[in-house]
Amino acid sequence: MRNTKLFLLAPLSLAAAQSSLAWAADNQPTVMDEVVVTATKTEETRRAIVNSVVVKDAYDIEEAPATSLGELLANEPGIDWRTRGNYGGAAEEIHLRGMGGDGTLVLMDGVVLNSPSLGSADVSQIPLNSIERVEVVKGPGSLLYGSGAMGGTVNVIGKEPKREGFAAKVEAGYGTEQTYHLAAENGGFVIGDFGYYLTLNRKETDGFRDNSDLTHNDATVKLLLDKGKQFQGSLDAGVVDRDYGLPGPQPPAGTVPYLPFYNGDSATLLDWSEDTNSHAALTFKGQGAEWLDWRVKGDWVNLDATTLSRFSFNGGGSKTDVTNTVKGLESNLDFHAFSRRIGLLVGSEYRNYDYDNEMYTLDTAGREMADSLQAGEHRVFTNGTFAELSLKPVELLKLVGGYRYETHSLFGHEDVARYGLVLTPLADTAIKFNRGQHFKAPTMNDLFWPDDLSTKGNPNLKPETGWHTDVTVEQGGLLDGKLFASVSWFEWDIDDKISWAEDPNQPNPFGGNYWTPSNVDTYRADGWEFSARVGPFYSVLADFALTLIDAEEKKNHGATRPAVYVPDTQIKAQLSHASNFGLTSTVTARYTNSRPGYYQNDASRDAAIELDSYWTVDVKLQQILATHWTVTLLASNLLDEEYDTYLAGFFDQRTGVNTQQPYPGAGRSLFVSLAYTW
Numbered sequence: 073m074r075n076t077k078l079f080l081l082a083p084l085s086l087a088a089a090q091s092s093l094a095w096a097a098d099n100q101p102t103v104m105d106e107v108v109v110t111a112t113k114t115e116e117t118r119r120a121i122v123n124s125v126v127v128k129d130a131y132d133i134e135e136a137p138a139t140s141l142g143e144l145l146a147n148e149p150g151i152d153w154r155t156r157g158n159y160g161g162a163a164e165e166i167h168l169r170g171m172g173g174d175g176t177l178v179l180m181d182g183v184v185l186n187s188p189s190l191g192s193a194d195v196s197q198i199p200l201n202s203i204e205r206v207e208v209v210k211g212p213g214s215l216l217y218g219s220g221a222m223g224g225t226v227n228v229i230g231k232e233p234k235r236e237g238f239a240a241k242v243e244a245g246y247g248t249e250q251t252y253h254l255a256a257e258n259g260g261f262v263i264g265d266f267g268y269y270l271t272l273n274r275k276e277t278d279g280f281r282d283n284s285d286l287t288h289n290d291a292t293v294k295l296l297l298d299k300g301k302q303f304q305g306s307l308d309a310g311v312v313d314r315d316y317g318l319p320g321p322q323p324p325a326g327t328v329p330y331l332p333f334y335n336g337d338s339a340t341l342l343d344w345s346e347d348t349n350s351h352a353a354l355t356f357k358g359q360g361a362e363w364l365d366w367r368v369k370g371d372w373v374n375l376d377a378t379t380l381s382r383f384s385f386n387g388g389g390s391k392t393d394v395t396n397t398v399k400g401l402e403s404n405l406d407f408h409a410f411s412r413r414i415g416l417l418v419g420s421e422y423r424n425y426d427y428d429n430e431m432y433t434l435d436t437a438g439r440e441m442a443d444s445l446q447a448g449e450h451r452v453f454t455n456g457t458f459a460e461l462s463l464k465p466v467e468l469l470k471l472v473g474g475y476r477y478e479t480h481s482l483f484g485h486e487d488v489a490r491y492g493l494v495l496t497p498l499a500d501t502a503i504k505f506n507r508g509q510h511f512k513a514p515t516m517n518d519l520f521w522p523d524d525l526s527t528k529g530n531p532n533l534k535p536e537t538g539w540h541t542d543v544t545v546e547q548g549g550l551l552d553g554k555l556f557a558s559v560s561w562f563e564w565d566i567d568d569k570i571s572w573a574e575d576p577n578q579p580n581p582f583g584g585n586y587w588t589p590s591n592v593d594t595y596r597a598d599g600w601e602f603s604a605r606v607g608p609f610y611s612v613l614a615d616f617a618l619t620l621i622d623a624e625e626k627k628n629h630g631a632t633r634p635a636v637y638v639p640d641t642q643i644k645a646q647l648s649h650a651s652n653f654g655l656t657s658t659v660t661a662r663y664t665n666s667r668p669g670y671y672q673n674d675a676s677r678d679a680a681i682e683l684d685s686y687w688t689v690d691v692k693l694q695q696i697l698a699t700h701w702t703v704t705l706l707a708s709n710l711l712d713e714e715y716d717t718y719l720a721g722f723f724d725q726r727t728g729v730n731t732q733q734p735y736p737g738a739g740r741s742l743f744v745s746l747a748y749t750w
């Protein structure tokens with residue numbers, strides 16, 4: 073691995089909301105006993121599952137200096153949060169263990185949110201105030217979840233009504249870059265066993281650069297009929313509407329503006345996008361007998377994105393509207409006997425994908441040209457059936473093995489196997505081994521992107537496949553139960569990696585070659601993950617996470633080299649403090665090592681551009697002013713560290729020079745909010 077510098081975290085914080093005092097209680101349950109539902113699609117204690125997991129509960133979310141799910145999870149063990157940084161509508165992706173964002177399956181209450189067009193999920197669209205809990209399950213996830221869960225899954229579990237009484241909260245805040253946020257939530261049981269939970273959000277920001285503004289509205293609702301273990305029915309639904317500018321990379325210093333297309337601040341001043349996304353899931357589950365649990369779920373997702381792009385060389389461009397509609401049906405049976413010494417989970421799921429793509433050519437004034445419409449409608453469907461058997465021959469040993477058979481309407485079928493074990497020699501010690509196959513189907517853009525005379529899709533692609541292995545040791549119970557530590561080693565590979573590249577065998581009408589996707593590359597990585605949580609001691613809780621990765625890409629007929637954009641070292645250190653007068657505070661420091669940003673060609677072994685390493689420090693202070701009022705101060709990137717996240721090409725029309733320029737990360741921002749809670 074490349075040389076790295078590890079720094080000592082000096083700053084101490086002051087902290088989060090009064091509710092965070094819960095973690096200071098002496099009777100807090102140990103981490104080893106917390107229940108995780110994502111790893112097995114059933115309730116299981118952390119110590120009993122073969123996967124390495126990261127769990128964030130309501131207290132973690134409340135105290136964290138984060139405004140999005142991506143910021144909440146950034147630099148946790150094995151988690152790389154990616155964003156193009158400093159414009160309001162920048163998509164946020166979760167990358168697990170060095171894989172791409174399309175190798176992480178993101179779910180909201182079991183509904184897959186990954187875009188069929190892109191393969192990845194934009195987690196910036198998930199409102200934090202709708203989240204009760206987040207479970208990140210790392211390792212091979214394709215056995216239970218199918219395509220896309222190569223690195224693992226991120227399951228966001230939404231808030232639901234509580235029987236203790238009604239909950240209600242309203243909040244308003246304002247900050248730098250002309251940012252404001254309005255939020256409201258309310259829920260409870262209204263008639264017997266029927267309840268609801270509703271969240272609403274509106275936010276606007278100008279962003280850090282020209283053409284980086286965002287207007288965002290969202291709403292989520294959960295309707296729940298709770299009859300206990302025997303029967304539970306729920307409807308989970310949400311909608312997000314966003315309009316935002318696309319400023320592109322930041323031009324080099326000294327760039328002379330070429331108006332109205334770009335200036336020294338933003339590479340594109342006329343590009344914009346609009347997203348309207350919605351989802352709904354109807355779930356029924358219950359207990360058929362002492363030895364049988366069942367679950368049936370139907371879900372629907374609609375993702376509609378409109379993007380306008382203009383070319384600075386002549387003012388022309390394109391307007392693209394892509395709509396993905398996904399319908400799914402899933403059923404699971406969980407058999408367990410002999411005090412759960414024998415368990416069998418069987419399930420089947422069907423998913424139908426409808427993809428519509430409309431593309432208009434724009435004239436030099438940015439108007440849609442008559443008869444320029446290119447449209448395509450496509451449909452694919454998948455059907456997966458799986459079974460996973462668990463055996464516990466003795467109290468300290470659990471064995472797991474499973475198989476999945478999935479058919480795809482385009483490329484046939486995939487077989488997926490997984491096996492593992494959990495050894496618990498002591499009550500607070502778990503040793504885990506997990507090995508399984510993974511796969512990812514081509515995205516709809518990969519398959520069906522319309523021919524725009526320079527790019528086009530490839531319907532003959534194969535799925536990406538590979539193996540994923542990890543070994544994890546978790547230890548709790550130390551320091552009177554106030555220390556939990558975990559260490560994991562992992563290794564994975566991907567064959568038939570899909571990459572878009574210039575195809576010399578397909579010339580385009582402009583004298584160049586088409587860019588098309590092909591199964592041409594291979595990827596691999598191995599690494600270590602360390603985490604520790606200590607406290608509370610004197611109302612101070614400390615968290616530490618370290619990820620070390622060696623990730624390589626092997627280009628077809630090219631070089632084997634460090635994978636682009638993958639840092640080999642990431643650190644997260646966090647301190648939280650809860651006072652006895654209602655003040656809570658948290659400081660979070662994150663370190664990301666340097667990483668390759670750009671290679672000249674497939675034969676290059678050394679990066680032509682390396683993105684520099686950086687630290688960021690975020691602080692959150694919350695003070696209870698009265699029984700119901702709370703004021704919050706959030707300072708993000710407190711030290712105003714300058715750093716870059718991605719690179720993209722920029723052509724200067726005045727000089728005729730084409731260069732690779734960075735997407736800068738978000739600078740320092742301050743945000744103050746006031747909340748009233750009933």
